[in-house]
Amino acid sequence: MTHTSKFTLAHARTGQAHRVKGLRAPSHAPEWIQWLEEIGFVDGEHVSVLARGLPGSDPLVIRIGQSTFALRKAEAECVELHDGMHAEQAA
Amino acid sequence: MTESVIHFHPSGTLLALVGNPNCGKTALFNRLTGSRQKVANYAGVTVERKEGRIKSQKGKTLRLLDLPGTYSLYPRSPDERVTCDVLAGRAKGERRPDMVICVLDATNLRRNLRLVLAVQRMGLPCMVVLNMVDLAKRRGLKIDPDALSRQLGVPVVTTVATQGTGLDELHDWLDHPERWNVQPITPAHEPVADQARVNAILRALSLDENSPELPSDRVDRIVLHPVFGPILLAVLLFFLFQAVFSWAEAPKHGIEQLIEWMGEQVGELLPPGLLHSLVVDGVIAGVGSVLAFLPQILILFFFILVLEESGYLPRAAFLLDRIMGSVGLSGRSFIPLLSSFACAIPGIMATRSIANPRDRLVTIMIAPLMTCSARLPVYALLIGAFVPNRSLWGGVELQGLVLFVLYLAGIVGAMLVAWILKRFASGQQTRSLMMELPSYHWPHPRSILIGLWQRAEIFLKRVGGIILGLTLALWLLASFPGAPEGATEPPILYSFAGMLGVALSKVFAPIGFNWQISLALVPGLAAREIAISALGTVYALSGSAENAAQALTPLIAHSWSLPTAFSLLAWYVFAPQCVATLAAVKRETGGMRMPLIMAAYLFGLAYLASFITFRVSTALLG
Numbered sequence: 001m002t003h004t005s006k007f008t009l010a011h012a013r014t015g016q017a018h019r020v021k022g023l024r025a026p027s028h029a030p031e032w033i034q035w036l037e038e039i040g041f042v043d044g045e046h047v048s049v050l051a052r053g054l055p056g057s058d059p060l061v062i063r064i065g066q067s068t069f070a071l072r073k074a075e076a077e078c079v080e081l082h083d084g085m086h087a088e089q090a091a
Numbered sequence: 092m093t094e095s096v097i098h099f100h101p102s103g104t105l106l107a108l109v110g111n112p113n114c115g116k117t118a119l120f121n122r123l124t125g126s127r128q129k130v131a132n133y134a135g136v137t138v139e140r141k142e143g144r145i146k147s148q149k150g151k152t153l154r155l156l157d158l159p160g161t162y163s164l165y166p167r168s169p170d171e172r173v174t175c176d177v178l179a180g181r182a183k184g185e186r187r188p189d190m191v192i193c194v195l196d197a198t199n200l201r202r203n204l205r206l207v208l209a210v211q212r213m214g215l216p217c218m219v220v221l222n223m224v225d226l227a228k229r230r231g232l233k234i235d236p237d238a239l240s241r242q243l244g245v246p247v248v249t250t251v252a253t254q255g256t257g258l259d260e261l262h263d264w265l266d267h268p269e270r271w272n273v274q275p276i277t278p279a280h281e282p283v284a285d286q287a288r289v290n291a292i293l294r295a296l297s298l299d300e301n302s303p304e305l306p307s308d309r310v311d312r313i314v315l316h317p318v319f320g321p322i323l324l325a326v327l328l329f330f331l332f333q334a335v336f337s338w339a340e341a342p343k344h345g346i347e348q349l350i351e352w353m354g355e356q357v358g359e360l361l362p363p364g365l366l367h368s369l370v371v372d373g374v375i376a377g378v379g380s381v382l383a384f385l386p387q388i389l390i391l392f393f394f395i396l397v398l399e400e401s402g403y404l405p406r407a408a409f410l411l412d413r414i415m416g417s418v419g420l421s422g423r424s425f426i427p428l429l430s431s432f433a434c435a436i437p438g439i440m441a442t443r444s445i446a447n448p449r450d451r452l453v454t455i456m457i458a459p460l461m462t463c464s465a466r467l468p469v470y471a472l473l474i475g476a477f478v479p480n481r482s483l484w485g486g487v488e489l490q491g492l493v494l495f496v497l498y499l500a501g502i503v504g505a506m507l508v509a510w511i512l513k514r515f516a517s518g519q520q521t522r523s524l525m526m527e528l529p530s531y532h533w534p535h536p537r538s539i540l541i542g543l544w545q546r547a548e549i550f551l552k553r554v555g556g557i558i559l560g561l562t563l564a565l566w567l568l569a570s571f572p573g574a575p576e577g578a579t580e581p582p583i584l585y586s587f588a589g590m591l592g593v594a595l596s597k598v599f600a601p602i603g604f605n606w607q608i609s610l611a612l613v614p615g616l617a618a619r620e621i622a623i624s625a626l627g628t629v630y631a632l633s634g635s636a637e638n639a640a641q642a643l644t645p646l647i648a649h650s651w652s653l654p655t656a657f658s659l660l661a662w663y664v665f666a667p668q669c670v671a672t673l674a675a676v677k678r679e680t681g682g683m684r685m686p687l688i689m690a691a692y693l694f695g696l697a698y699l700a701s702f703i704t705f706r707v708s709t710a711l712l713g
Contacts, residue, residue, distance in 0.1 A: 035525055038163040040202045042286040050308065051315045059412050059422075059524055061315055066199040068307070068528040070409040070422075075525060 009062065009071075009079035012049050018081040020045045020064075025078050032078055040064045041079055049076075104268065105154045105186055106145075109174065109210055110194035111203050112160035113402075113529035115222040117141075119194055119252035120157040121541050123261075130545050139440070140173075149266045156188060162202070164209045168446040178213050190216045190268055192261075197227035197234055197249070198530065200298065204289045207243060216271035218246040218264055225251045226530070230305070235296060242292045246271060253535045307402070307530045314403070320410050327407075331394045332432075335387050335464075342386035350379030369566060378559055384620070387464045388550055389543055391433035395426075396542045400534035405526055412524060418506050419513025421447070421524055424454040428505070431461035435672045437546065439679055447523065453512050455679060456689055457505035459672050460665065462498045465619040469663050470497055472623055476648040477656040500664045504696065565614040565625060588613075602662070602701035603655040603709075612668065619668045653712055658705035666697035 012018055020041055025032040041047070041064055050068065051061040058073040110116040121128075124143025141157040158177055159170035166172035173182060180187030193210055195203040211217055221236055240247040246264055250257030264270070313319050354375045361367040398404045404426055412422030423445050431438030438458045445451040478490050568588040575585060584593070592610025599609045607626060615622030626647070647656070667673060673686040680686070 029523070032523065034165060035167060035523065037283075038165060038205075039525060039527070042283060044290075045201075045286075051311065052317075059409060061311070061409070061528065065201045066305075067202055068305075068311075068530075070405070070412070070524055070526045070528055072412075072524045075523060 007081050007083045008077045009047060009049065009081060010073050010076040012081060014049045014052060017046065017048050020047050021080040021082045023078050024080060032075060036078060039069060040067060103152050103154055104190065105156060105188045107156045107158050107177065107188035107191050108194055109158050109191055109206065110160055111162055111196060111206060112527060114194050114196040114203060115252045116160060116194040117157060118535060118538055119220065119222060119250065120155065121538055122252050122255050122258060124155055145265065147265045148262050151266065153265060163206060169443050178210065188215065190271060192218055192220055194220045194222050197221045197224045198230055198232065201289060201293060204292060205285050208285050208288060216268060218271050219243060220261060221247055221249045222252050224249045232298060234298065238296050242295055305530060310531055314406050315409065324407055324410050334394065335391050338390050339386040343383050346383050350375060350382065374559065384464050385547065385550065388433045389547060392543055392546045393539065395430060396539050397534045400532060400538060402529045402531045405528050408526060409528065418509040420453060420509055421450055423526060424450060427454050427458060428461055431458040431463060434463050434550065435459045435461065435669065436675045439675045453509055455676055457508050459667055459693060460501045460505035462501045466663055468620040468623055470494055470660065472644065473656050473660050476644045477653055497660060497664055504665060602698060603658040603705040608659060615668050616670050619663065654705050654708040657708050658701040661700040661704040662697045665693055665700055667693040
């Protein structure tokens with residue numbers, strides 16, 4: 001898998017532990033940044049994908065800190081991740 | 092605001108409960124106030140306002156306001172806006188609370204604490220209730236309430252609201268408001284800074300960083316499984332509808348017999364004549380026919396409350412998000428639409444949890460297409476009269492199959508309308524989901540009972556009032572003026588109601604309705620099932636609604652053609668035959684525009700569906 005410029009929650013492997021690096025909202029929904037921050041998506045927070053929905057993996061089940069949220073794929077794409085220690089392994 | 096001077100307010104100290112959704116706030120509220128609760132709406136918005144009274148240990152009476160759950164003081168939905176406005180003293184007609192109790196989910200301090208910081212900045216005396224400490228302990232989280240109290244600078248007590256532990260200590264604090272701390276108002280809102288402070292607090296309390304697997308995760312592996320999840324949901328929904336119809340049979344029958352008995356008892360006391368007819372045929376039979384649906388509504392709400400309390404409903408919404416998304420809705424619309432199978436009014440009220448205004452509006456607009464329990468008696472009458480009672484392959488009853496098709500027609504119609512709205516009126520909206528999937532809990536009987544009691548009260552008050560009025564109005568219209576001397580036709584034809592029926596039948600003739608049906612549809616606007624008792628009255632029958640329904644079956648089987656019956660069934664799938672629903676839409680959308688649009692499109696759809704049904708079945712059956 002080649003690394004694109006940003007590695008987001010939408011691309012994270014199911015069950016893999018990550019940390020939030022930052023948020024970037026699409027231009028049509030700038031308010032998402034604030035909403036995501038409020039439900040716990042802040043820099044450094046533990047995050048992982050618990051499950052993916054029906055075909056097309058949308059929506060996703062996300063563990064953020066101690067809570068579980070359902071996010072649409074488009075929302076998960078706003079969450080940039082550090083691909084540090086647990087970055088995806090070459091498959 | 093001048094209203095913030097409240098120290099000598101006669102009704103005593105006003106406390107507000109604030110917390111994240113799913114933190115156990117309502118369980119605590121139920122524990123503290125018991126049955127001393129008042130459910131209403133906030134001024135100008137249809138957000139449920141729950142207030143209760145607490146007797147403190149010193150005998151003081153306190154008022155407790157259960158504010159809608161919110162993640163932050165930056166609102167997304169009408170619910171959350173109410174919480175912000177009340178705390179800031181901006182809410183219309185609401186007094187600013189004197190003190191605030193922040194309820195925290197002890198298993199999720201990181202997110203919950205940020206709301207405490209935001210509330211503290213509002214400059215109100217504040218204390219913290221650390222709820223669900225039993226769950227936290229089981230997950231290996233050791234939280235020292237004294238250390239947390241030192242960090243936050245406010246009193247902290249620990250509780251398990253569902254079991255009522257820790258309430259004594261809370262009561263003790265309620266008697267000593269002078270010990271609560273107030274921080275000066277500081278307007279700054281900086282999520283990153285807040286999070287840094289929360290992290291510092293958590294480090295000081297040495298609460299571990301890692302999040303172990305939660306017990307709910309094991310359940311979720313099945314419940315949210317791409318294959319097993321939807322199957323489980325389908326089975327659950329099937330069971331739910333089975334229960335609504337089969338469990339309700341006995342209590343429904345009981346209520347009907349009770350009403351009949353009451354009618355007889357009261358009937359004997361009154362001399363025959365106008366008053367007798369008014370009380371027995373009008374009031375008792377009319378209101379009784381609606382009361383009979385209470386068991387079904389309570390059973391449906393019982394399931395909805397259990398599913399909601401257990402944490403399953405948001406998962407169902409998650410599973411259905413894709414399907415709903417294909418017609419331009421989100422999974423969040425599932426819960427209001429499910430409620431609408433009992434009655435569209437609570438369903439429409441439940442849309443307030445949908446943050447996106449367009450999604451909310453579309454959900455409101457299609458909610459009346461879900462087959463509510465008031466349609467059942469009409470369906471039952473027509474199916475009983477016109478569909479032969481015989482078994483098809485595999486023991487499937489033909490009558491049951493027709494009923495299922497009618498339910499399906501409503502759902503498909505709703506999907507179609509949502510899809511059309513998506514195609515032509517969605518604009519550049521981007522919908523968001525961001526929905527919490529709370530940990531599973533065993534539903535608590537006490538909370539379920541309180542919830543059911545409140546639903547019953549709302550149903551009886553709202554529907555009962557309108558139905559009583561309309562039944563009386565119909566009785567008046569059908570009784571006056573009386574038939575002239577030497578009249579050959581039934582007396583009702585000379586009354587106002589009869590004239591109205593004849594006039595309306597010109598409009599409804601193309602879809603096969605006679606004047607009796609046309610007339611019955613008018614009082615049926617108040618509540619669908621009234622059409623049955625109205626038909627009974629119109630066909631010059633007397634007695635209770637149940638008697639009318641039984642005697643009606645052979646009568647209409649003889650006098651109506653099959654296409655007419657099918658056409659009326661199709662009409663009932665779509666027609667907005669419920670003034671109370673339109674009134675709820677008006678309240679919910681804040682104007683006459685939406686209820687008028689809704690009435691117009693649903694009547695149009697109903698007329699079209701009936702026209703096609705009538706013409707096609709006439710052509711086929713000859």
